[in-house]
Amino acid sequence: MTLEHFGYNDNIEKLRIQHHLMDFEIGRIISEHKERYIVATENGDFEAEITGNLRYTANTREDFPAVGDWVAISEYDDNKVLIHSIIPRKTIIQRQAVGKQGERQIIATNIDFAFIVQAVDGDFNINRIERYLTICNTSHIQPIILLNKIDLISATMLDDLLLKVKERVAKVPIIAISNTSQKGIENVTTYIEKGKTYCLLGSSGVGKSSLLNNLSGKQQMKTNAVSTSTNKGRHITTHRALIALENGGVIIDNPGMREVGITDAVEGLEKTFEKIVALSQNCRFKNCTHTIEIDCAVMEAVESGKVDKLYYENYLKMKRENEHFELTVAEKRKKEKDFGKMYKQFKNFKKSNKY
Numbered sequence: 001m002t003l004e005h006f007g008y009n010d011n012i013e014k015l016r017i018q019h020h021l022m023d024f025e026i027g028r029i030i031s032e033h034k035e036r037y038i039v040a041t042e043n044g045d046f047e048a049e050i051t052g053n054l055r056y057t058a059n060t061r062e063d064f065p066a067v068g069d070w071v072a073i074s075e076y077d078d079n080k081v082l083i084h085s086i087i088p089r090k091t092i093i094q095r096q097a098v099g100k101q102g103e104r105q106i107i108a109t110n111i112d113f114a115f116i117v118q119a120v121d122g123d124f125n126i127n128r129i130e131r132y133l134t135i136c137n138t139s140h141i142q143p144i145i146l147l148n149k150i151d152l153i154s155a156t157m158l159d160d161l162l163l164k165v166k167e168r169v170a171k172v173p174i175i176a177i178s179n180t181s182q183k184g185i186e187n188v189t190t191y192i193e194k195g196k197t198y199c200l201l202g203s204s205g206v207g208k209s210s211l212l213n214n215l216s217g218k219q220q221m222k223t224n225a226v227s228t229s230t231n232k233g234r235h236i237t238t239h240r241a242l243i244a245l246e247n248g249g250v251i252i253d254n255p256g257m258r259e260v261g262i263t264d265a266v267e268g269l270e271k272t273f274e275k276i277v278a279l280s281q282n283c284r285f286k287n288c289t290h291t292i293e294i295d296c297a298v299m300e301a302v303e304s305g306k307v308d309k310l311y312y313e314n315y316l317k318m319k320r321e322n323e324h325f326e327l328t329v330a331e332k333r334k335k336e337k338d339f340g341k342m343y344k345q346f347k348n349f350k351k352s353n354k355y
Contacts, residue, residue, distance in 0.1 A: 003028070005244045006040050007110070007197050012070055015087050024072035024084055030242035032067050039073060039081055040244070048073065050083045061103070062094075067242055067252055068109035068197060091139050093199060096263050096325055104263050108199045108242075108252045113142045113191065117202035117211060119149045120161055120176075126168055127314045130272055132201050133172065134318060138268030141199075144173045144191055148207040151178040168311045170274065179210035189215065194248025201254065212253050216245050265322050273315045275307060291316065 002008075006028045016026060027039035027046070037048040050065065058064055063086075065071055070087040093107040093114065116132045118124060129145060136143040145165065150158050158176060165174055173191070177184035192198070192215070200208040242252045270277045276298050280288060284295035290312075291299075301307040 001040070001244055003042055004195065006030075006242070007195050007250050008070070009195060011090075012087060016072070019085070019087065021072040021085060021087070024074055025081075026087075027071055027073050027081070028242065029065050029067050029069045029071060032065070035064065037065060037083065039071060039083070040242075041073070046079055046081045048081045048083050054083065054085065062106055066106040066109050068111060070110065091141050093135060093139050093141060093201075094263060095135060107201075107254055110197055111139070111141050111199045111252070112196040113144060114199045114201050115144050115146050115188070115211070117146045117148055117200060117206045117208050119206040120147050120158065121149055121152050123203065123206070124161065126165060127310070128203070129165065129169065130311075130314055131318065133169065134265050134268040134272045135201075136268070137271040138263075138265040144175065145169065146188065146211070147174065147176045148179060148211070150176045150183065151180050168308055177211070179207045179214055182214060185214050189247070192245065192247065192249040196249055198249060198251045199254065200252065208253055212243060212251060215251065216243060263322075263325055265318075269315070269318060269322060273311070276312065276315050279307070
């Protein structure tokens, strides 16, 4: 396959020229597992390592390559290449790193569309859909909601679920599908465009890998059957992988995420919860928190039933989470700055006390 099959275009070529990377070959990270990479190039796929310089100049985990990245490479051994530089990313999907306060984890980069996959069985959760929407809106990525496993519920139940989602989610395509019967899969393929990159987001067992297999027409990812005891698919994907589809488009499958912590997502929250943002213009106080203030247009809308209470509560929860993340980042930066000052003072003290 050519680089164009993996999404290479004129904009990436311009960035390559601007950053003086013409002496290097170009490839795209298609797989990552604990800093082990596979890079797709015009000459095939290669195992890859990052250079010592790239490793030691990295300030955070975000400075390391991720699935979806375009990278400048050179060959250094049989079937192996060195990654020298990352071409600036167009978009980044990220979440709060699990168990690490104030740190981000990159899910994938250079994404155009995100398929948010949610199963319609007992694990169905609109709050989680809104969480994924906020991540996409923060990253300026077009979301598409896929309600999977519709073969497990009645048509009446599906209509009810669709109505509930549409009441809380506006201006986002919603497609009902079944990986088993393949109903609705053809509607998903209408969104696949040559040269565009797609990402699959969702919890474990919602059918992301099965969907990828259906879209590609191949057994790209291992899948397990639905458990008869829990009625849920068993999670299989353990690392991120990028697949170039035969009919155009590139798609990234991700491990299921039990925790989807948002990061600096003010803009994303405003777009996901635009009903609340619009109502807040009518609040008495400009800095209204929509919790205790008098003449709060948002709380009045919730009390009158114009705004779904669960929609409102999810907004407040994610807003608090975003504020906590930003506060944690600020505190972390202050500690690092204070440590830097202390270390500098210590060095100056040692220098002035030399005999």
